[in-house]
Amino acid sequence: MAGRYLAIALKEAARSECRFRVGAVLVKGGRVLGRSCNRRRNCSRTDFRHATFHAEEMLMRSTAARRGAVVYVARLNKAGAPLLARPCPRCQRLLVSRGIALAHYTTDAGAGTLHMS
Ligand SMILES: [Zn+2]
Numbered sequence: 001m002a003g004r005y006l007a008i009a010l011k012e013a014a015r016s017e018c019r020f021r022v023g024a025v026l027v028k029g030g031r032v033l034g035r036s037c038n039r040r041r042n043c044s045r046t047d048f049r050h051a052t053f054h055a056e057e058m059l060m061r062s063t064a065a066r067r068g069a070v071v072y073v074a075r076l077n078k079a080g081a082p083l084l085a086r087p088c089p090r091c092q093r094l095l096v097s098r099g100i101a102l103a104h105y106t107t108d109a110g111a112g113t114l115h116m117s
Helices: 002-015 055-062 089-097
Strands: 021-028 031-037 070-076 102-107 110-115
Touching (some): 002 055, 002 070, 002 102, 021 055, 031 055
Antiparallel strands (some): 102 110
16 A cells, blocks of 8 residues: 555656655545655755755645645655655654654665654
8 A cells, every 4th residue: 555655756756856856645545635746945045955845845835734644755766766765854843743643655675654743
């Protein structure tokens, strides 16, 4: 089940124009509520650590979050293989604030699960 939504997140990641390509999908009750990839910010003066909106941030901007929804996050390397996409602390705080407590993410060896609080 997780694999199906991670596959959608991987497709989103493939659309990213960032150096680190990440995609995120929000799912509740078997329905995809929204999907996003990370995006460059328009400001060239920000340092590189804050130079992108993370995929989870884009997802929360574009999708009406629902309590109890599950987020799937995927990252691709240049060759198109999955990499570790565990949500960062900033995104974890954002997701929890929207009532999302469960994340599934790609790793270079498969998938991982994160319970957030
Ligand atoms: Zn993040």
